[in-house]
Structure formats: C-alpha cells, structure tokens
Amino acid sequence: MKWERQLNIQAATYEVRPLFPAIAASDQPVDTLEPGQFIDSPTAQFRYCVRLQRRGTPLLTWWGSQTGTVIFDGDVGIPALFQKVTAADGQRRWGASPWMSLTPAELLTLRPGTRMARGHVVVAGLGLGHQLIEVSRRLQVKRITLVEVNQELVDWLLPTIRRHMKKPVKVIVDDAYKAIPKLKADIALIDIFPGYGGAQAKIDALARRSPKIKKFWGWGTSEMSGRMLTDR
Ligand SMILES: C[S@@+](CC[C@H](N)C(=O)[O-])C[C@H]1O[C@@H](n2cnc3c(N)ncnc32)[C@H](O)[C@@H]1O
Known part of the structure; x- marks a missing residue:
C-alpha cells in the first residue's frame, strides 16, 4: 500500500504481530492502564501496551514533509512501546509518545x-x-x-x-x-x-x-x- 493523504483501511485486513498476544487493547492514558493491559520490562524502564484505535477516529500519518490521516472501518489494536523519561519536575514518567508503535505511518x-x-x-x-x-x-x-x-x-x-x-x-x-x-x-x-x-x-x-x-x-x-x- 502506498501512502496517501487520506487512507481508509479495513480493520480486518490490518494484521500486526503482537509480541504479547494476551495484552488487552485500551485507549486510556499509558500511566492509568489496568493489569492485563500492559507489560513492563524488569526494571519498568519500558512498557508494552496495545493502543485501541477506534473505528472512524482519524490517526495521523506522515510521508516526507506531508501529513495525512488514516481511518479504520472497525476497532484495531496497535502495539506500542513506551520508555520512562525524566519530566521537568524530576519525576520519572512514561514518554508522551511511544518509541515505536505499529501504526500505518510507522509501517x-x-x-x-x-x-x-x-x-x-x-x-x-x-x-x-x-x-x-x-x-x-x-x-x-x-x-x-x-x-x-x-x-x-x-x-x-x-x-x-x-x-x-x-x-x-x-x-x-x-x-x-x-x-x-x-x-x-x-x-x-x-x-x-x-x-x-x-x-x-x-x-x-x-x-x-x-x-x-x-x-x-x-x-x-x-x-x-x-x-x-x-x-x-
Ligand atoms: C524507533 S525505535 C526502533 C523501532 C524499530 N525500527 C522497529 O521496527 O520496531 C528506536 C530504537 O533505537 C534505540 N536507540 C536509540 N538511540 C540509539 C543509539 N544511539 N544507538 C543504538 N540504539 C539506539 C532505542 O532504544 C529504540 O529501541
């Protein structure tokens, strides 16, 4: 599939490999996830979770200097990897953006x-x-x-x-x-x-x-x- 400014993808055809298939998808903020919705690395430096991308909700894409959106015709789960960062107040918090997530733009x-x-x-x-x-x-x-x-x-x-x-x-x-x-x-x-x-x-x-x-x-x-x- 080639990048276009407005992509429409059938949810059933969006196949990504989950690394931890038992993790349930959620659209809640990464620091408020419930057990079963994330898995942390041994010292909790990294968090793996599955972001719930709801049907019809636009998701940002980019290609070179251009940006666009993708919309799915059903809910999809998008695996993501967050890393803890030191915030301005000195506290360790999950980064605002993941290091990696299996969105159409990344793929x-x-x-x-x-x-x-x-x-x-x-x-x-x-x-x-x-x-x-x-x-x-x-x-x-x-x-x-x-x-x-x-x-x-x-x-x-x-x-x-x-x-x-x-x-x-x-x-x-x-x-x-x-x-x-x-x-x-x-x-x-x-x-x-x-x-x-x-x-x-x-x-x-x-x-x-x-x-x-x-x-x-x-x-x-x-x-x-x-x-x-x-x-x-
Ligand atoms: C965006 S992610 C890579 C995503 C990967 N291409 C994929 O397909 O899932 C960036 C990775 O680079 C690593 N990294 C960051 N700076 C690095 C450096 N200077 N040398 C080696 N690895 C680095 C991070 O720890 C992270 O695992």
Whole structure:
C-alpha cells in the first residue's frame, strides 16, 4: 500500500504481530492502564501496551514533509512501546509518545529501508523488532547484525521477537554511532531517531565514518530528500 493523504483501511485486513498476544487493547492514558493491559520490562524502564484505535477516529500519518490521516472501518489494536523519561519536575514518567508503535505511518515509512535489505544487513534500533523481523524474512538477506543501545530492552524483548524471525541475528549492545563504524556490511538501516525527519546529515556523517558499509538508509530520510540511499 502506498501512502496517501487520506487512507481508509479495513480493520480486518490490518494484521500486526503482537509480541504479547494476551495484552488487552485500551485507549486510556499509558500511566492509568489496568493489569492485563500492559507489560513492563524488569526494571519498568519500558512498557508494552496495545493502543485501541477506534473505528472512524482519524490517526495521523506522515510521508516526507506531508501529513495525512488514516481511518479504520472497525476497532484495531496497535502495539506500542513506551520508555520512562525524566519530566521537568524530576519525576520519572512514561514518554508522551511511544518509541515505536505499529501504526500505518510507522509501517509505511520503515518499508523503503526494509526493501533495500540484502546480504549482510545492520539494523540499528530494536524498538518492537518490526523492521528486524521483516528484514529477516527477505530471501535476499543472508545475515543480520542488530545494534541497540539498551541492554534491558534486548534482554526483555529479543527472545519474543526472535520467534518471528527467519534468520539468526548477532546482537551488539552499544551506541550505534560508536559501534557501526567498526562493522562491515552490505547495508545499514538506521532507526534510532526519536522524531521523524531531519536525520539525513546524521546518516551522511555516519556513512562517512563507516568505510566498510556499502550503503546507508535512515528512517524518514528517503521520503524527505527523494534520495533513497546514502552511498559511500
Ligand atoms: C524507533 S525505535 C526502533 C523501532 C524499530 N525500527 C522497529 O521496527 O520496531 C528506536 C530504537 O533505537 C534505540 N536507540 C536509540 N538511540 C540509539 C543509539 N544511539 N544507538 C543504538 N540504539 C539506539 C532505542 O532504544 C529504540 O529501541
């Protein structure tokens, strides 16, 4: 499916992989969820929940510099991953936006990178493992190296994510900006940015420091610039 300013999706056809199928969907604020509506990581640094997107309620989408909406013809559950952040008053609270959620906008904007994956692929940023799973299912992909900065996230979610993967993954727990320049690969897919767009300069700089990686793709950069890849 291609991005359009106004998308209409049949709810029954919107298939996302829940990592924890027993979690019930809710549209309540993330900090007021009831038991059974969320699962927290061991030190409660991360929360997995399923956002209830109600029939007919518009949800924001984006593509490059454009924004739009998507409407479903029935209720859908959208898995989401929140991280605790330190608020202005010093209290630890769930971030206002999730690190990752399996919305149409996220899936559509990750797809251009996934379609470029072949050979040895570096995937930076675990999140809900969506791109990692999709990359692992491509015949052209031979092996995968994941670079994720957060050890707790890897220990907590990767065992569940691995069940959906078709190829083994080597894991490096480190800052992508430090670890990636040491790697050799056919392509690196980078999704470590909290917001959409504006990462092209960071990707270009990382590519210049990574002489053994042939191509780079960064989330949000290809639709933004019209350039699909950063070639070294
Ligand atoms: C938006 S999520 C990735 C979503 C993922 N593409 C998916 O399909 O589910 C961003 C991830 O990058 C990680 N991250 C953030 N900064 C990082 C860095 N400097 N190096 C490596 N990982 C980082 C976060 O911990 C988070 O897991």
